[in-house]
Amino acid sequence: MNKADNVTSLKALQAWKSIPQQLRDKLVRNVFCGNCSGAVEIVDYSIREEKHALLLTGKCRTCASPVARVVEND
Numbered sequence: 001m002n003k004a005d006n007v008t009s010l011k012a013l014q015a016w017k018s019i020p021q022q023l024r025d026k027l028v029r030n031v032f033c034g035n036c037s038g039a040v041e042i043v044d045y046s047i048r049e050e051k052h053a054l055l056l057t058g059k060c061r062t063c064a065s066p067v068a069r070v071v072e073n074d
Ligand SMILES: [Zn+2]
Pocket: 033, 034, 035, 036, 037, 040, 060, 061, 062, 063, 064, 065
């Protein structure tokens, strides 16, 4: 992973902010962590724009393992 992967672009941030707050809260609290074997909250995350989705990459709140979540954004 190069350094640029960890940067939240303004465009990605705007797309993320366009999602209702309630839904965003739900999304960040329902990320699968392989280490915890369950749904956890993602913290210290950055947002990237993919073709038809946003990609959140960050850390598990419980164990600090790297976790990621794809959010459909059509
Ligand atoms: Zn975890």
